[in-house]
Amino acid sequence: MEETERIANDGRPSAQHLCVLIHGLWGNPKHMDYVASALREKYSEDKLYILVAKTNSDSFTYDGVDLGAERVTQEIETYVKELEKEGSRITKISVVGYSLGGLVARYAIGLLFSNGWFDRVEPVNFTTFASPHLGVRTPVLGVHHRVWNLLGANTLSTSGRQLFTIDSFRNTGRPLLSVLADPGSIFMLALSKFKHRVLYANIINDRSAPYYTTSISTTDPYQNLDAIHIHYLPRYKPNILDPADPVSLKPPDTQPPLLTRIAESSHTLLSRVPVFALLFVLVPIGSVVFLINSGVQTIRSQKRIRMHEEGNAGIGLGSYRIPLMVENARSTMENAFENMNARQGLQYLPESESEDDTNSKVTHEYDNGHVEKSASSELKLKRTTSRHADFPTLALTPEQFAMVQALDDVGFRKYRVHIHEGRHTHAAIIVRSQTRKGFEEGKVVVGHWLDEEFEL
Template sequence: MDTAAPASPSSKPNHLCVLVHGLWGTPDHLKFLATSLRDKYPEDKLHILVPKRNSGSFTYDGIELGGERVANEVEETLEDLARSGHEIKKLSVIGYSLGGLISRYAIGLLYHKGMFEKIEPVNFTTFATPHLGVRTPLRGYHNHIWNVLGARTLSQSGKQLFTIDKFRDTDRPLLAVLADPDSIFIRALAYFKHRSLYANIVNDRSVVYYTAGVSKTDPFVQPDAVNVNYLRGYEPVIIDEANPVSTKEPEALPAFRERLTSGTRTVFGRLPFMVFLILFIPIGSSIFLLNSAIQSLRSRQRIRMHEEGRAGIDIGRYRIPLMINDMRKEVEDMFENVNNTQEQEYLPTGSEELASPTQQSLSLLRKTSSKSLDESDSNLDSLEESKTGLAPQFPTLALTPDQFAMIDALDSVGFKKYPVHIHNHRHSHAAIIRRMDKKGFEEGFVVVRHWLEQFEL
């Protein structure tokens, strides 16, 4: 009788890939990514880990706690693999949505503990991750309302995503610390051989382009007003990062229509938000806020247990120096819908130099924020008037000083940025990774195919 020969050392995979899901997520959300990886790299080529301890409402507990959970699962997995004779020499980490921020925190912990001296970091990729948080740009009463309300509906994660938290004794938001050039988190990112991100340009109800794409501008705020340039072989989904858009000749409009378009843009632009508030407040607010209060209470209890060491993780191993030098589905939809009605605002013409964190002052930005909202429209009009070259100019978004600093720090590390244009479904946040087997999500095949072709084993 034939017997199977024992696996030779060369057939044992030495590469671990970790997939981290997002807010309200479960490991099932990453099923398509995991199966696509497995189809390309069988079990004798690659280990795949999808951490389970942040599932569902546990994602309310914050990026720090989530990162500690992921780091702990990675270490446990490496220990289990070592006991079974698998020596891991390479590590890749893939984060989706909030999972990208949790991943950035987790790799900082692993780096500080010396893991990258023994294991080579290879691929780090995020899909639709809010690297700059989810607060809307500063200007406008409607943006201010959402920044205040939204930050208080998702427990600790909400405070961190809207950057109203004070992380430990730094007196700074966690996201600012996460992107500090002197932090263990940026040092960890720099160790990876390949860093990339994928960002939806339209219809992402959770994470808009500028934060997923780590950008001071949004070339795609009016995609029909420019020529979008796609990567050959990935049309019309993956956009060419080197030449994303070029100038499009405008169609001639009668003078009265031109005046109507300019004069009514602001009014009609605000309508979705106002209509949503009118419907949301009487119908959905009580359910939404009740669920948020319940989940926030439960989250605080879990965080307290975690801090007291009663959650199964020795947090002392991870509390290290940061500097070196169902109802849920309905609530998720409600949160995404109101977030989707927010508009991007811009710095007024002539103040683009404020985008530099070395020149930017909070007092100047506040002064800028108090000016007329009509100036944002004149900035958009400048896009239509810029016809002097192939690459149109775009106004600088009215971000916070911390957000401008985050952009510069992440750009200094270096990411390959791939804008993604999902046409066939209005829920591009889920379609970008084909979060479920659903009609209209087929363009996720193209995104994942591109990612796999960049993935180095």
């Protein structure tokens, strides 16, 4: 019987494993071309089906993580039904998300889980590349950081509000990302079902999603590479860090105090210049295109969302509203956003603030309903700095500290990525363009994932 199910109607061997690839903000299926081609080179069509999601492309990514995930989920279900008509039977599924696509992927697997998918299909690999699991909100110590958070949150429609965690998701009264990381949610239950959970995060020069959020971390040890020893995996040196022991401080007598260097680097002239000056003086053309395009796309996005909510967008809401516990112009717009985001320095909790004080504040937020406790077990919130006690804790929000704790509890194997050549590591990590100079190191990253982490 098993052998019969492996044969398609035309007599060819049929794969049983489906891998879904999901691109990021402003993205399209072409962004995943290298990942898809690398998968296909390693696994033939009779071993693995590859679905590169396309229904959430380009400006459609403005419409929110939830709506994007509903589109992708419907695309997956439609694709599998077509395969079944041809005589194939999917028994395994893997999901790969890049950038915003990692959040869309986390939501989509929750929908699949709720619809009973994992009762008949084994979840195998869940992987994210440079995905902002904690959002992209800059730690808010300082007026210009607050301005950036406000500006960024209001120029990307629903996705912007969700990424900056200022939204109130449906009837929960909480940000979507907080709900997405709630230990009692369908999303976390679905995530826990996967046999392998892996993430890849750039340690430097990611202008779209900084290290702390892509690596799910409360610290950033890589602010000054001269002050640290980086420990690489021998076979993947100098691009992939050892996940068990990625970094250590150099002896104090060989370098200035780390906090002093961080303070000096974060008080450069550019960091003092107001965001509006950066917008309208240093990057005027990109900023104007960015703001105009953002306004137009936000209006269009809101119209699409209304159509979706009214059931006029071709997606049956009943299946997915389940209980929760222009290319050049677009490129200019993306670059303007990344340039602004890259100028936001990291901020840290005061050294005088004790760990107990931090725990108390976060627990207070839980007790007042801002962050809901799991029904199954009480989250033990703390500053997760034990492994990097020499590095200061970032000034994250209570929701972000809770996300770190919950996602660490479910467990990810974390690979820090050091791309040396390119200044656009967010795109290089997946070789978003095979003609772009400086993206070659991304092939090492994808190769590591295929050789060391992806299970057929």
